Amino acid sequence: MPTAAAVAPPRTLVYPSERTVVLLSCGLSCLGSGLLVATHALWPELRSRARQLLLYLSLADLLSAASYFYGVLRDFDRSSWDCRLQGALSTFANTSSFFWTVAIAFYLYVTIVRSGLGPGSWLLFCFHIVSWGVPLVITVAAVSLKKIGYDASDVSVGWCWIDIEAEDRVLWMLLTGKLWEILAYILLPLLYILIKKHIHGAGIGNTFQGGANCIMFVLCTRVIRARLFSLCCCRLRSSSSDSPDGPSHAPVPARARGSQESSRTPVELPST
Template sequence: MSSNNSNDTTPTSQLPPSVLICTFVSSLLSIVGAVVIFITYSLVTVARNQTRRLLVYLTIADLMTAVGNLVGASRYVYIYVIKNETEYLFNRQMQNVTTDAVCDVQSFVTTFSSLSSFFWTSIIMIHILMTLITQREWSSLRNRVIYHFVSWGVPLGITFLALSYDVLGEDFLTSTGPWCWIKGCLHKPEVFLWKALTGKGWEILTYFLTMAFYIMMKIYMWKRRLRFKDRSHHHLREEDELYIMIFFVIIILRAAGTIRFLYAIENTNNSPGTFDKVLLHIQSFGDSAQAFANCILFCIRDTAVRQDMWNRIRGMCRPVRDEEPLLAVTC
């Protein structure tokens, strides 16, 4: 895509270390959280159902996002902190120079993984709602094929579309943290259009979809409990009802980035204010933290999973009893 250097954005000053720390900490926590989710799915039999399998697919996407943001933040530290190339950002923005390979690859990966995460989040909510209504695991072969086509295929198609138009690259911190996304040297309307198409538009749609599914499930469960006076009619474990809380996880973690995006559209003053800087810190932590939050919600808070893993750890740590000593021979 051709673009003249008519973007109104000005060179962004170097990020404060606290923003980088937020990104590094949340990314590393999510990597650990993703590993824990994979381990519990492999070892804990009671949690090995279709809902947990969908969570594993979501975790794969969130793990890619965490690793991508970690790479992006590391690139930022190398260029702007270690090498201290203070003119790097200005020159690239003003001259519309193609960004480096690390930035391009990181932007491609995190764009794809973020979109995939939004789709898997919505599918989990749909799956739970239909499981409650049909009273059986809504996991036919056709449904599984549709799940994977929508959650992997559609994001991949959108990301390749952005790649074909050459819009992935250095973001210049417009509504992101210390990572790459859509080139900030494009015309301002183009930047926001591509960011809506490759992430924020789908993210906002996910907010409304998951909120609608959450309300529908709560109403359905409330009516069924009034009718049956217990929960024996549910085809879900009691702990599996935590999955409907995934609606709050995505909103709490990613709302700051959405607010910054909407604020940047309306903001005519290009210098970020205190409000934007506060949101930047929250976004730098939240955008990479979903796998960690899901680990807390679906592993640590899940009684069966927590108890099973604790028993395994205790069994591994318990010392092996020595063999009974031979009786001493008395002379």
């Protein structure tokens, strides 16, 4: 007797309105991330360390939103090759996005609270190792063990993630996203509280929140610093030239006066 075909797991109903909202959200995310990447590429003078970290977060978000967009449009009904590819890309990008978000918060903590240390190139290197390396290792392990596949829209809106038929799917859901998401929800408020406590301890209070943004995104940008310095110099020069005594004139040297007098044509007396 022929072997009966494997029956696909029951699929969770996804309404068209849910797909529309997810597609719109992915599109806006791609647009925003793309604009951040474009401004970083077009204007090199605006590149600072903080904006570099924002660039890497934008790249991860762009890849994540694009993979989810494809998954929702494709509306998978089985574990095909593009289902596994989309699931692998979204797993890597989404996990990397959590790591880069925490990295930016930690960078702010080091810059504001531990300003004496000074964030150097070694810190950026560590961010790259952790934020790209750990998601890559997790994704390769999940693909190698065939844990990524069709999830019957049980925990998604049409895209693929962890195979719904995997016995240890809850463990892999934690490893490929949910665990790092929970840790981010814990670490981000903790770092924010430490930064706010440091600012409050300095006696500045809530009014320094704009100052912290100015330090990170204005004073840490070379071209803005240069333009501010140029503007201050122009103001000083214009104020000195508009003084009540008027512009000061240096005395003309004697040699210059003699040359000026010799160059004058003598006036002829009228003939009688």
